[in-house]
Amino acid sequence: MHLVELLFVSSLSVATFALDNGLMRVPPMGWLAWERYRCDIDCDHDPKNCISENLFMDMADRLSEDGWRELGYVYVNIDDCWSSMKRDDNGRLQADPKRFPGGIHKLARYMHDRGLKLGIYGDMGTHTCGGYPGTTLDKIELDAQTFADWEVDMFKFDGCYSNATEQEQGYPLMSKALNATGRPIGYSCSWPAYQGGLPPKVNYTQLGEICNLWRNYGDIQDSWDSVLKIINWFFENQNVLVSAAGPGKWNDPDMLIAGDFGLSMEQSRSQMAIWAMMAAPLFMSNDLRTINSGARSILQNKIAISINQDPMGIPGRSILKEKSGIDVYWRPLSKNASALVFFSRRNDMPTDTRLPSANSTTPQAATRSMMSSRRRP
Ligand code: GLA
Numbered sequence: 001m002h003l004v005e006l007l008f009v010s011s012l013s014v015a016t017f018a019l020d021n022g023l024m025r026v027p028p029m030g031w032l033a034w035e036r037y038r039c040d041i042d043c044d045h046d047p048k049n050c051i052s053e054n055l056f057m058d059m060a061d062r063l064s065e066d067g068w069r070e071l072g073y074v075y076v077n078i079d080d081c082w083s084s085m086k087r088d089d090n091g092r093l094q095a096d097p098k099r100f101p102g103g104i105h106k107l108a109r110y111m112h113d114r115g116l117k118l119g120i121y122g123d124m125g126t127h128t129c130g131g132y133p134g135t136t137l138d139k140i141e142l143d144a145q146t147f148a149d150w151e152v153d154m155f156k157f158d159g160c161y162s163n164a165t166e167q168e169q170g171y172p173l174m175s176k177a178l179n180a181t182g183r184p185i186g187y188s189c190s191w192p193a194y195q196g197g198l199p200p201k202v203n204y205t206q207l208g209e210i211c212n213l214w215r216n217y218g219d220i221q222d223s224w225d226s227v228l229k230i231i232n233w234f235f236e237n238q239n240v241l242v243s244a245a246g247p248g249k250w251n252d253p254d255m256l257i258a259g260d261f262g263l264s265m266e267q268s269r270s271q272m273a274i275w276a277m278m279a280a281p282l283f284m285s286n287d288l289r290t291i292n293s294g295a296r297s298i299l300q301n302k303i304a305i306s307i308n309q310d311p312m313g314i315p316g317r318s319i320l321k322e323k324s325g326i327d328v329y330w331r332p333l334s335k336n337a338s339a340l341v342f343f344s345r346r347n348d349m350p351t352d353t354r355l356p357s358a359n360s361t362t363p364q365a366a367t368r369s370m371m372s373s374r375r376r377p
Pocket of ligand 1: 034079080128129130158190218219
């Protein structure tokens with residue numbers, strides 16, 4: 001049983017420097033195809049003839065008609081396997097004409113007409129991770145311009161099939177190329193995930209100057225084990241990661257999977273709470289056409305979203321790990337507030353954890369006092 005509670009207490013403030021495109025001053029929110037759909041984008045509905053663009057239009061309809069957009073979920077992001085296996089005669093990437101008969105530009109217009117944004121995926125290397133055409137160093141400017149011509153709003157640059165030297169050149173070059181198009185395009189870099197996620201191999205100061213968000217760690221899968229592995233890695237390395245993030249530059253622990261098959265309601269609630277505390281981008285990967293009301297209300301939780309979107313943009317920290325299996329996370333928020341999350345790793349029984357009517361002056365002191373006054377057998 002994983003139990004999470006959110007509370008507010010006190011705060012502080014810090015100035016940060018980020019990629020100068022003015023975008024994503026708070027963590028981006030939206031929907032991303034990969035975890036739920038992989039390369040079979042909508043093929044479970046019609047295996048022989050899957051028109052993938054319908055899925056993205058369906059998700060856009062749900063985001064705009066079911067209350068998601070108003071909460072901030074505005075990106076609809078395509079991941080791998082969208083392109084044709086061949087570039088066109090001018091060397092430009094092109095969408096697979098069978099699965100995206102209207103083309104990417106039409107899809108971007110569809111999003112914009114509904115107050116949404118479109119994201120697309122590419123790969124710094126010879127091929128994408130799924131084996132589709134990649135963006136080698138000589139193609140960076142052309143591909144950035146192609147995405148801008150299609151009126152794309154966000155670009156995820158993966159790193160399969162390239163080496164460290166190519167990545168060192170390619171990720172900053174793409175940042176420049178996207179900026180040079182004059183179109184505001186949020187830039188998501190998978191670079192650190194390919195370099196182990198930590199200094200000295202990863203330079204977070206540089207990343208903050210060239211990318212709006214970055215994947216630091218492995219891919220999320222549809223299981224609680226996978227979510228826990230990610231949570232553990234992020235908080236074990238919090239001293240490096242917390243200072244790397246801020247307005248315009250975010251650590252990305254990967255997608256939210258509430259509404260899929262692997263998590264219980266409590267586990268889904270726990271993921272949402274921890275992602276809110278980490279100031280993580282909130283990209284759901286699920287089927288918004290059939291999502292159940294429990295998962296919907298977790299993902300639409302206004303308190304969790306407002307903690308996630310706090311304008312100060314300082315990620316939370318783990319401040320206490322109890323032998324009893326309770327972890328406490330604390331995030332400073334603007335307006336002299338903070339958020340606390342009590343996270344239970346116990347899987348034997350529910351745990352009743354409360355703050356004493358604390359007159360403690362800091363969240364850490366209140367939490368210590370709570371822990372010493374409520375030992376369970
Ligand atoms: C990598 C990325 C995933 C996804 C796949 C697509 O594994 O980390 O997020 O984009 O590639 O092939």
